[in-house]
Amino acid sequence: MKKENELNDTLIEVKNLNKCFYSTxxxxxxxxxxVRAVNNVNMSxxxxxxxxxxxxxxxxxxTLGRCLIRALNPTSGDVLFKSKxxxxxxxxxxxxxxxLSLRKEIQLIFQDPYSSLDPRMTVYDIISEPAKYxxxxxxEVLKRKVLDIxxxxxxxxxxxxxxxxxxxxxQRQRISxxxxxxxxxxxxxxxxxVSALDVSVQAQILNLLQDLQSELNLTYLFITHDLSVIEHIxxxxxxxxxxxxxxxxxxxxxxxNPKHPYTEALLSxxxxxxxxxxxxxxxxxxxxxxxxxxxxxxxxxxxCRYIKEICKTKRPELLExxxxxxxxCHLSKRFKRRNLA
Amino acid sequence: MLPTHTNxxxxxxxxxxxxxxxxxxxxxxxxxxxxGILKAVDGVTFRIxxxxxxxxxxxxxxxxxVTAYSxxxxxxxxxxxxxQSIFQPWTRDETVPEAVDLVSLPFNxxxxxxxxxxxxxxxxxxxxxxxxxxxxxxxxxxxxxRLHRTRNYKHAHDIAAxxxxxxxxxxxxxxLNDYPGQLSGGMRQRAMIAMxxxxxxxxxxxxxxxxxxxxxxQAQVLELMKSLQEELGTTMLFITHDLGVIAELxxxxxxxxxxxxxxxxxVTDIIKTPRHPYTxxxxxxxxxxxxxxxxxxxxIEGTVPIPIDFPDMCxxxxxxxxxxxxxxxxxxxxxxxxxxxxxNCFLYCNEERKAQL
Numbered sequence: 001m002k003k004e005n006e007l008n009d010t011l012i013e014v015k016n017l018n019k020c021f022y023s024t025x026x027x028x029x030x031x032x033x034x035v036r037a038v039n040n041v042n043m044s045x046x047x048x049x050x051x052x053x054x055x056x057x058x059x060x061x062x063t064l065g066r067c068l069i070r071a072l073n074p075t076s077g078d079v080l081f082k083s084k085x086x087x088x089x090x091x092x093x094x095x096x097x098x099x100l101s102l103r104k105e106i107q108l109i110f111q112d113p114y115s116s117l118d119p120r121m122t123v124y125d126i127i128s129e130p131a132k133y134x135x136x137x138x139x140e141v142l143k144r145k146v147l148d149i150x151x152x153x154x155x156x157x158x159x160x161x162x163x164x165x166x167x168x169x170x171q172r173q174r175i176s177x178x179x180x181x182x183x184x185x186x187x188x189x190x191x192x193x194v195s196a197l198d199v200s201v202q203a204q205i206l207n208l209l210q211d212l213q214s215e216l217n218l219t220y221l222f223i224t225h226d227l228s229v230i231e232h233i234x235x236x237x238x239x240x241x242x243x244x245x246x247x248x249x250x251x252x253x254x255x256x257n258p259k260h261p262y263t264e265a266l267l268s269x270x271x272x273x274x275x276x277x278x279x280x281x282x283x284x285x286x287x288x289x290x291x292x293x294x295x296x297x298x299x300x301x302x303x304c305r306y307i308k309e310i311c312k313t314k315r316p317e318l319l320e321x322x323x324x325x326x327x328x329c330h331l332s333k334r335f336k337r338r339n340l341a
Numbered sequence: 342m343l344p345t346h347t348n349x350x351x352x353x354x355x356x357x358x359x360x361x362x363x364x365x366x367x368x369x370x371x372x373x374x375x376x377g378i379l380k381a382v383d384g385v386t387f388r389i390x391x392x393x394x395x396x397x398x399x400x401x402x403x404x405x406x407v408t409a410y411s412x413x414x415x416x417x418x419x420x421x422x423x424x425q426s427i428f429q430p431w432t433r434d435e436t437v438p439e440a441v442d443l444v445s446l447p448f449n450x451x452x453x454x455x456x457x458x459x460x461x462x463x464x465x466x467x468x469x470x471x472x473x474x475x476x477x478x479x480x481x482x483x484x485x486x487r488l489h490r491t492r493n494y495k496h497a498h499d500i501a502a503x504x505x506x507x508x509x510x511x512x513x514x515x516x517l518n519d520y521p522g523q524l525s526g527g528m529r530q531r532a533m534i535a536m537x538x539x540x541x542x543x544x545x546x547x548x549x550x551x552x553x554x555x556x557x558x559q560a561q562v563l564e565l566m567k568s569l570q571e572e573l574g575t576t577m578l579f580i581t582h583d584l585g586v587i588a589e590l591x592x593x594x595x596x597x598x599x600x601x602x603x604x605x606x607x608v609t610d611i612i613k614t615p616r617h618p619y620t621x622x623x624x625x626x627x628x629x630x631x632x633x634x635x636x637x638x639x640x641i642e643g644t645v646p647i648p649i650d651f652p653d654m655c656x657x658x659x660x661x662x663x664x665x666x667x668x669x670x671x672x673x674x675x676x677x678x679x680x681x682x683x684x685n686c687f688l689y690c691n692e693e694r695k696a697q698l
Contacts, residue, residue, distance in 0.1 A: 056555040057526075168644045169401075198400040198582065203626035203640035210637070225555060228585075232628035232638070255630065269560035270630065271585030283564055284557045287525045 010082070011047040011187060011219050012068065016040055017077035017092075019060075019067050023292075033292045037063040038074070039243035042318065045187075047082075050213065050220045052234030052251070054227060054266070058288055060243040061223050062111075065189045068221065069106045070099060081106070084186060104134040104183035111192035113172035117164040124160040127178045135183040145182060152215075153178045153208060170201035174208070181212065189221045194229060206233060227270050231255060239263050242291055242299040245318055249325040259327040262300050298330065306331055361388040362431050362544055362576045363412070368424035368444070370407050370416065370600075377650040381407045383600040384424075384673075389544070389593070391431055394570065394577040396591030396608065398584060398623075402645055404600040405580045406466075409546045412578075413457050414448040430460045431543040431576070459489035462542040466549040468529035472521035479517025482536045489540040504535040508565055527558035531565070538569060546578045551586060563589055584627060588612055596620050599648050599656035601673065606682035616684040619657045655687070663688060 019038040025031045037060040045051045055061045066072040068079055070091050079091040083105055094102070107130070110116035117126055128146045131137045137145055150157050153174040164172055173193065180188055190209065194202045210233060213220060224230050230237060230251075237254045239247040239262070247260040258264045265282040284303050289295055295302050301311040310330050318328040370382040382404040389395045397405045410416050412426055426443040446453040462485075465471035473481060479501060486497040498517070505513035508531040521529055530550060537545055547566070551559040567590060570577060579591055587594055587608065594611040596604040596619065604617040615621045625639040643660045655661070655669040664670075668687050677689040 056557060170644055198645075199584075199623060200400060200626050200641035201644065203628075203638035204642075206628070207637050207640055227556065228628040228630050231630055232633050251634070266557060269556045271559070271563070271583065271589045272630070281560055281564065283561055287527050287558065 009047040010044045012082075013044040013078075013080040014041055014068065015078040015080070016042060017064070017067060017079065018075045019063055019072060020075045035292045036243050036294070037291065038067060041077070041243075041245055043238060043245060043248060045219060045221060047186075047219055048217060049235040050222055050233055052230040052237040053221060053223045053240060054225060054230055054237060055240035056288060057225065058291065059240045060291075061240050062191055063243075064240070065108075065191050065221055065223050069108055069187075069189055070094070071108065081187070100134070104130070105185050106187045107180035107183060107185040107189070109173075109176050109180045109188060109190040109193045112196050113169055113176055114196070116176060117172060119164055122161045122163055123155070123167075123175055126164070126175060127160075127182055130179060131182045149178045149182045152181070152212065168201075169197055170204060173197060173201075173205050177205075177208065177212070181216065181218075184216070185218070187219045187221070189223065191223045192225070193222070195224060195226060202229075209233070227267065239266070242288065242294065244299060244328065245326070246300065246328045247326065248318070253325055257325075259321060259325065259332050260300075260329050261304050261306050261331075265305075298328075360391050360429060360431075362391050362429055363389045363578070364425075364427040364429070365408075365412075366425045366427070368408065368411065368426060369422070370404070370411055371421040372417075373419065373421070374649065378421075380600050380648045380651055382411070383648070383651075385597070385600070385602050387595050387602060387605060389576055389578060391576055392574050393592040394579055394590055396587040396594045397578065397580045397597060398582060398587055398594060399597035400582060400645060402599075402648075403597045404648075405597050406548055408597075409463070409548050409578065409580055412443055412546065413461060413463060414443065414446060414453050416448075418448070428456070428461065428544070430456075455489070458485050459540045460542055461544045461546065462537040462540060464530075464533050464537045464545065464547040464550045467553050468526055468533050469553065471533065472529065474521055477518050477520055478524070478532050479519075482517070482532070482539055485536060486539050500539060501535075504539045505532065507538075507569070508532070508535045509561075510535070526554055527561060530554060530558075530562055534562070534566065534569070538573065538575070541573070542575060544578065545575045546580070548580045549582070550579075552581065552583070559586075566590065584612070584624065596623070599645060599651070601656055601685065603657065603686070604682075604684045606684075610682045614682075616682070616689060617657075617686050618661050618663050618688070622660075622662070655685075 017038055018036065018040060021035045021037055023033050041064060053061045053065065063072065067074040074092050077092060080088055081091050082088050083102055086102065089102065124146060127150065128142055131142055131145055147157055150160060155171065155174050155178060164175065167175065193209065194205050197205060206229065212218060222230065222234055234251050236250050238245055239260065241262050247254065247258065247263050254263065255267065258267055265284045268282045286303055289302060297313045298311040298316050301307050304311065308331060316328045316330045318326050321327050321332050365385060365387050368382055368385045372379040372381055385408060387395065397408065399405045407416065411422055422444055424444060427440050428443050429440040430438040441452065482501040483497045486500050490500065491497055501517060502513045505516055510516050510528065510531055524532065551562050554562060563586065581587060591608045594606060594608050595602045596611065596617065598619050604611065604615065604620050611620060615624055622639065622641045626641060628638060641660050646659060653672050655674050658664050658669045665687060674685045674687045675690065676683045676685050
C-alpha cells in the first residue's frame with residue numbers, strides 16, 4: 001500500500017502558526033480582547049498518512065484546520081505545502097489569485113452534512129462546482145468526472161439531479177465527500193466528518209474514507225473529538241489544548257503510553273462498551289479556562305493533578321522526549337502513567 | 342440548612358424493591374403527516390424497577406425521545422397516542438400513592454402538571470437551548486420548586502442553592518443570579534440536573550444528557566449522575582445513542598429500532614451476548630479502542646427506512662444479514678424471553694411456534 005519513501009515525504013509543514021481573534025466590547029470605554037485560538041503550532045504531515053487532531057470543543061482544532069487550507073488567514077507563521085504543479089509553496093504568503101490554482105489540491109469536508117450543502121443546488125451542481133472553478137473542467141470531461149466520483153462514493157447517479165433535502169445524513173456526507181474529492185486533491189481536511197452521523201452510518205463513512213484514501217493516495221488531517229474514531233483511522237495523533245499542541249505521536253504509542261497528564265485524563269474519560277473494564281477514571285476538575293485569559297505558565301496547570309511550581313510560571317515547550325513522541329510538559333520525563341487497565 | 346435527601350439507597354424499603362415504577366404497555370404514538378401515518382412508536386412495552394436505570398438506545402429517528410416526551414404529555418396536541426404508561430409514584434415513607442396511567446391524562450390537566458417536573462422530571466438534550474435565556478438560573482429552578490414543594494420563596498431559594506452545590510457548582514448562591522449565557526456547557530448541564538432533581542422526582546428522564554458535551558465534561562456529568570442516583574435513590578430512564586455511556590450507567594437496556602423495542606435485557610446481557618442481529622451489528626459498527634484498529638468496521642448496509650405507513654413486519658428486515666424471506670417480512674416477530682433477556686426476532690422462535698404462525 002504505502003511505499004517507504006512516501007511515508008518519509010513531508011507534504012505539509014506548519015511553522016510557528018498563530019491565529020488571533022480580536023473582539024471589542026463597549027462603545028465609549030472600548031475593551032479590546034485577544035483570543036489566541038492557535039498558539040505557536042509546529043507540526044508536519046507526511047504524504048499518505050492520516051493525521052488525527054483531537055481536543056475538546058473550543059481548543060482551536062477547527063481553526064487550525066482552516067488556517068492550514070487558508071480558509072482563514074493566519075495571524076503569523078508559515079504553512080509549507082508541496083504542490084504537485086508549483087513545487088513547495090508557502091500558503092500563508094500567497095495572494096488570492098495564486099491560491100485559486102492551489103485550491104484543487106487542498107480540500108475540506110465539513111462537519112455538518114445538513115448545513116454545508118446549498119439547499120437550492122442540485123447534487124450534480126454541488127459536486128461539479130469545485131471541478132468547474134478550481135480544476136477548470138468543462139463539458140463532457142466535467143460530466144464524466146462528476147459521475148465517476150459519485151460512483152466512487154456509492155451515490156446513485158440517477159439521483160444526481162435531486163436536491164440535498166431528499167437525502168439522509170449519511171448520503172449527504174457522501175455528497176460532501178464527493179464534492180471534496182472531485183478536484184483530485186492531495187490533501188483533505190476532514191473536520192468532524194462523521195460526528196453528526198449515527199453509529200451504523202458512521203461505520204459506512206469511515207470505511208469509505210479509508211477506501212478512498214488508499215485508492216486515491218490521499219493525505220488526511222482528520223479532526224474529531226471522538227477518540228475511538230481517531231484510534232481507528234489515524235496513523236499519528238496530535239492532541240490540542242487551548243490552542244496549543246500538547247502531545248503528538250503515533251497512534252499506538254499515544255494510547256499505550258500517553259505522556260501528557262491531559263492526554264491521560266482524556267483517554268480515561270472515554271466510556272467503554274466493554275463493561276468488564278471497570279477502570280478508575282481520572283475526573284478532571286473544572287472546565288477549559290477562558291481562552292482570552294490564559295493562565296500564565298502551562299495552559300493545563302489549573303486542572304492538572306501533578307502540578308509543580310514551575311508549571312505555574314513557565315510555559316512548557318513541545319519537545320521530542322522519545323523518538324517521534326512530542327510532549328509539552330515540564331514533568332514529561334518524570335511523569336509515569338497511572339495504571340489504567 | 343434543610344433536612345432533605347438524607348436517606349441513602351441502603352435504607353430503601355426492600356418490600357418495594359420488586360415494584361416497577363413505570364410500566365409501559367403497547368405504547369403507540371402516531372403522527373399524521375401529508376404522506377400518511379408516521380408510526381414513530383409502534384407498540385413499545387417496557388418496565389423500570391424502582392431505583393434502577395433503564396437505558397433506551399437506538400439511532401436517531403427510532404422514537405426514543407418521542408417515547409420520553411409522551412410520558413410527560415409534551416407532544417403536539419393532535420398526536421395519536423394509545424396504549425398505557427402506568428406510573429406508580431414512589432415515596433420514601435410507607436404511603437403508596439395511587440398509580441396513574443399517563444397516557445389517559447389530558448395534556449393540560451392539573452394532574453399531569455403536578456407530575457411534570459415534580460414526580461417525573463426531565464433533563465433535556467441540549468443544555469444550550471433548554472434554558473430560557475431571559476430568566477436567571479435561579480428563577481428557573483425556584484419556579485419548579487415553588488410549583489411542587491413549597492410556596493415560600495426563601496425556602497425555595499435555599500433548596501435551589503443546596504441542590505446546585507450538590508451537583509458540584511462552586512458558589513451556588515451567586516450562580517442563582519447568573520443567566521444561562523454566562524455559563525459553560527458543562528455548568529449549564531449541571532444546573533439542568535439540579536433543576537430536574539430539586540423536587541425529589543421518583544423518575545428522572547434523561548434525554549441524551551451528555552451528547553452535546555466534551556468527553557472530559559461528559560465523564561464529570563456521568564460520575565455526578567451516578568453518585569446522585571446512589572444518594573437519592575432516583576429511578577432513571579436514560580436515553581442515548583452511545584453504547585459506551587449505556588454500559589457505564591444502565592442496569593437494563595432496551596434497544597429500539599424504528600419505533601419498536603427489538604431487544605431488552607440486563608446491560609451485561611446486551612453488551613456481552615447480544616441476540617438480535619441489529620444489536621449485534623450495532624456493537625460491531627462502533628470503533629472500539631484497541632480492537633478495531635487496522636481493520637474494516639462492519640457497517641450495517643443501507644439506512645433506517647422511513648416509518649410512514651410501514652407494513653407489519655420486522656423493521657430491520659431490509660438491512661438484516663440473517664433475514665429470512667417469507668418469514669421476517671410477513672409480520673412483526675413475537676418476543677422470545679429467556680432469563681429477563683427478551684428479543685423480537687424469528688431466529689429465536691422455536692420451530693413449533695413458527696409453524697403456528
